[in-house]
Amino acid sequence: MIAKIICYALNGLDGIPVEVETDVNKGVPAYDMVGLPDAAVKESKERVRSALKNSGLLFPMNKITINFAPADLKKEGASFDLAIAISLLKASEQLIGADVDGIVFLGELALNGDVRPISGLLPILISAKGHGFTKFVIPAANAKEARFLGGAEIYPAENLLEIVKHLLGIEVIQPLETAEYTVSRGGKGSADLKYVKGQPIARRALEIAVAGGHNVLMVGPPGTGKTMLARCLPTIMPDLAFDEALEITKIHSVAGILGEEGIVTERPFRTPHHTATTVSMCGGGNRIVHPGEISLAHGGVLFLDELPEYKRSTLEALRQPLEDGKISVSRAGGTFTYPSRFMLCASMNPCPCGNYGSANLICTCTPAEIRRYKRKISGPLLDRIDLQVEVDNISYDDLTSSEDREDSATVRERVNVARRIQRNRFSKYELNTNAEMGEREIGEFCRLSPESERILRNAFERMKLSARARARIIKVSRTIADLDSSENILPKHVFEAVSYRLDDKL
Amino acid sequence: MKYTEDERALIWLHACTEFDPREKIALLRAAPSPSALFSHPERYLSALGKEEVAEGLSMRSERLERFLAELEESGYFAVTVESCDYPEALKIASPPLVMFGAGRRELLKERKFCIVGSRITPSWAAALGSRIAERLSRDFAVVTGLAEGGDCAAIRGALMSGKLICVLPNGLDTCYPAAHAALKEEVRRVGLLLSEYLPGETAKKYSFHARNRILAGLAEGTLVISAGERSGALITAYDAVDFGRDVFAFPYNPGTAQGVGCNELLKRGAYVCTGIQDILEVYHLKEETDVRQPLTEEETRAYEVLQAEGELHAAVIADRAGIPVYQMAAILASLELKGYVVKAGGNRYSCV
Numbered sequence: 001m002i003a004k005i006i007c008y009a010l011n012g013l014d015g016i017p018v019e020v021e022t023d024v025n026k027g028v029p030a031y032d033m034v035g036l037p038d039a040a041v042k043e044s045k046e047r048v049r050s051a052l053k054n055s056g057l058l059f060p061m062n063k064i065t066i067n068f069a070p071a072d073l074k075k076e077g078a079s080f081d082l083a084i085a086i087s088l089l090k091a092s093e094q095l096i097g098a099d100v101d102g103i104v105f106l107g108e109l110a111l112n113g114d115v116r117p118i119s120g121l122l123p124i125l126i127s128a129k130g131h132g133f134t135k136f137v138i139p140a141a142n143a144k145e146a147r148f149l150g151g152a153e154i155y156p157a158e159n160l161l162e163i164v165k166h167l168l169g170i171e172v173i174q175p176l177e178t179a180e181y182t183v184s185r186g187g188k189g190s191a192d193l194k195y196v197k198g199q200p201i202a203r204r205a206l207e208i209a210v211a212g213g214h215n216v217l218m219v220g221p222p223g224t225g226k227t228m229l230a231r232c233l234p235t236i237m238p239d240l241a242f243d244e245a246l247e248i249t250k251i252h253s254v255a256g257i258l259g260e261e262g263i264v265t266e267r268p269f270r271t272p273h274h275t276a277t278t279v280s281m282c283g284g285g286n287r288i289v290h291p292g293e294i295s296l297a298h299g300g301v302l303f304l305d306e307l308p309e310y311k312r313s314t315l316e317a318l319r320q321p322l323e324d325g326k327i328s329v330s331r332a333g334g335t336f337t338y339p340s341r342f343m344l345c346a347s348m349n350p351c352p353c354g355n356y357g358s359a360n361l362i363c364t365c366t367p368a369e370i371r372r373y374k375r376k377i378s379g380p381l382l383d384r385i386d387l388q389v390e391v392d393n394i395s396y397d398d399l400t401s402s403e404d405r406e407d408s409a410t411v412r413e414r415v416n417v418a419r420r421i422q423r424n425r426f427s428k429y430e431l432n433t434n435a436e437m438g439e440r441e442i443g444e445f446c447r448l449s450p451e452s453e454r455i456l457r458n459a460f461e462r463m464k465l466s467a468r469a470r471a472r473i474i475k476v477s478r479t480i481a482d483l484d485s486s487e488n489i490l491p492k493h494v495f496e497a498v499s500y501r502l503d504d505k506l
Numbered sequence: 507m508k509y510t511e512d513e514r515a516l517i518w519l520h521a522c523t524e525f526d527p528r529e530k531i532a533l534l535r536a537a538p539s540p541s542a543l544f545s546h547p548e549r550y551l552s553a554l555g556k557e558e559v560a561e562g563l564s565m566r567s568e569r570l571e572r573f574l575a576e577l578e579e580s581g582y583f584a585v586t587v588e589s590c591d592y593p594e595a596l597k598i599a600s601p602p603l604v605m606f607g608a609g610r611r612e613l614l615k616e617r618k619f620c621i622v623g624s625r626i627t628p629s630w631a632a633a634l635g636s637r638i639a640e641r642l643s644r645d646f647a648v649v650t651g652l653a654e655g656g657d658c659a660a661i662r663g664a665l666m667s668g669k670l671i672c673v674l675p676n677g678l679d680t681c682y683p684a685a686h687a688a689l690k691e692e693v694r695r696v697g698l699l700l701s702e703y704l705p706g707e708t709a710k711k712y713s714f715h716a717r718n719r720i721l722a723g724l725a726e727g728t729l730v731i732s733a734g735e736r737s738g739a740l741i742t743a744y745d746a747v748d749f750g751r752d753v754f755a756f757p758y759n760p761g762t763a764q765g766v767g768c769n770e771l772l773k774r775g776a777y778v779c780t781g782i783q784d785i786l787e788v789y790h791l792k793e794e795t796d797v798r799q800p801l802t803e804e805e806t807r808a809y810e811v812l813q814a815e816g817e818l819h820a821a822v823i824a825d826r827a828g829i830p831v832y833q834m835a836a837i838l839a840s841l842e843l844k845g846y847v848v849k850a851g852g853n854r855y856s857c858v
Contacts, residue, residue: 298642366626458843
């Protein structure tokens with residue numbers, strides 16, 4: 001008898017349906033697998049045999065052929081175990097009367113028959129639902145991430161026997177209840193702007209950066225709170241919408257780093273160490289391509305501490321994803337595309353000794369040393385960073401005003417307002433934020449008054465700015481004007497943007 | 507470029523590798539004129555006791571022609587002590603016999619003022635130095651080197667008017683520091699590059715010292731905008747003293763490493779320079795009214811706070827002036843553009 005069971009393989013963030021066909025024939029006992037299974041899939045034979053035996057079920061002593069269709073797709077990993085086991089049971093007539101049509105089985109088996117969790121479940125469920133499947137049997141341990149998929153019957157199972165009983169109608173498993181998505185506020189981390197002492201200028205720069213989706217570089221001596229400031233970035237970013245949360249969850253699910261909640265409710269904050277390789281940053285692997293740090297930071301912040309310490313090639317690899325918001329990694333097994341729309345926040349010391357610009361310490365670096373240090377960051381990468389701000393180590397004790405002790409929620413309110421203005425402005429365009437504007441949009445949305453134009457020209461001449469720096473200043477002025485709820489870019493907005501200017505050579 | 511017989515002879519002698527500089531001077535003294543030396547060098551070799559090199563000089567005409575052709579091709583010219591536009595002021599104890607130049611030769615006839623500083627120059631000194639260079643370049647050609655810091659500040663100020671002479675410690679076709687190659691081309695385009703070294707020669711330790719005597723020798727006065735204890739800018743200043751020229755220096759806070767040399771110069775009697783008027787007065791030049799744009803009311807408030815304390819953090823200025831920090835950022839940027847303040851690093855600003 002032939003049995004057909006549906007399960008799913010993962011290709012990047014897309015699930016691809018795979019039919020597991022099992023034929024049990026009379027003859028010399030044998031067990032053949034065809035249809036491009038890899039080593040992990042072939043090993044499933046032993047897991048399935050033990051799982052069946054230890055669940056009190058029968059492993060047929062016949063000639064067994066298992067085929068994976070489509071035959072040209074390489075099948076990888078252990079997530080086919082459950083589907084193989086069910087199709088074996090069906091083919092060996094141990095599931096008579098059970099209706100397995102249209103059910104997608106996903107899960108890895110333990111030798112004792114338990115169903116183990118798999119990574120990448122949510123993207124598979126989302127794809128399968130798109131393909132018209134509405135019934136799923138999944139590992140109970142994956143239940144949390146599956147809860148958020150509405151409009152489907154999802155049965156979480158602890159072990160194989162439970163599933164068999166369920167299919168035979170002996171003991172029915174209760175389908176999962178769809179969970180309501182709630183935004184987490186404040187969240188796990190203790191990061192909040194209210195704990196940041198002083199740094200009014202850097203705070204303001206971060207607010208502008210988040211409001212306009214600009215990348216930001218913080219320059220300052222060691223121990224001035226650059227990392228602390230960066231950690232606050234996710235807390236002032238706009239709330240995570242469900243669609244966005246689902247997309248981030250998909251990536252984290254594929255990477256197998258999904259937390260307890262089962263869905264990502266906070267914007268990610270990734271801090272790869274500066275020894276990170278290009279592959280760990282962009283994604284890679286020889287068989288399955290794993291998402292890299294830039295994809296894990298999708299929707300959130302990628303924080304590169306001590307920017308010049310990163311390998312040049314690794315930094316250069318960021319250029320294209322920064323532009324496109326996605327990364328395509330090509331390997332022998334195929335090309336995989338992962339989204340990577342993140343906000344880049346980088347930090348660096350002002351010079352090798354770190355004391356340049358310090359109020360009380362003396363910098364001992366020669367101009368040539370400083371130049372060498374700064375030259376580690378290429379111009380094209382700097383071109384993609386709109387804001388540069390100095391973080392200093394001054395003591396703020398003598399400041400009387402307390403206005404810069406706002407908490408993140410207050411700042412986020414202002415950011416939300418500025419983002420709303422941008423959404424309205426770009427409603428007819430494929431843009432979300434000011435930072436994404438090209439020359440055409442700058443011409444359309446960033447008209448400068450003659451006065452502002454004059455200021456900019458003056459700055460251009462005095463500071464020897466490049467054409468790119470000019471575009472960056474205009475984009476940042478647009479964001480500052482949005483934060484001010486101002487229709488026009490006023491001189492004061494331009495001036496402020498100039499104060500966060502990027503030195504082309506740094 | 508046409509050269510007279512004497513000029514050609516001097517260029518030949520300068521490019522000659524057979525003699526060291528002292529021997530070249532001795533030869534010139536021995537011969538009635540440079541051209542006489544060129545036509546019959548063997549007659550004067552006995553003065554040196556180096557008769558054996560006479561044979562090696564037999565191809566001198568061809569060699570000179572080839573050298574001049576190469577010079578022409580690179581767009582360089584030679585100025586010799588015999589040339590009519592050789593600066594009189596440079597006829598000092600050991601003047602360069604020949605200097606090679608690229609750019610506007612006519613700048614040699616201008617009045618000249620030298621501005622130098624060490625490589626590590628605080629930003630206020632660089633900004634003030636630039637402004638002084640900008641103003642002085644109306645009455646003088648500004649003479650300086652090509653290094654980072656002080657030299658660079660002077661160049662930035664004088665580039666606009668183009669009355670700028672950079673004297674290099676290496677051949678005109680090489681660049682030190684290499685990072686200033688673009689700057690060097692810019693100076694060549696709008697101003698004048700000078701060097702006593704042959705094209706192809708790289709900078710040596712001693713050539714900086716030798717170059718400094720030309721800086722000091724060309725100029726009527728020398729302004730030192732920053733100098734550490736053993737800064738090269740001091741060598742220029744002491745050369746200027748030896749040649750009887752005026753020396754000016756910026757005063758520094760006691761204990762500031764970048765200004766120890768400047769303060770030392772002041773102790774020995776250099777003019778204190780705290781602004782353009784200090785130099786203009788000495789040369790009886792009229793000071794123009796401040797050409798900087800007037801300030802708005804808020805800018806004035808911020809500027810006054812800064813003037814009272816010298817150097818301050820932006821947040822502190824905002825606090826003192828009672829203006830929100832982010833608005834202060836805009837005001838300070840405006841003040842910077844108008845040339846009233848300068849960024850000192852670490853979000854601190856100082857007056858200029």
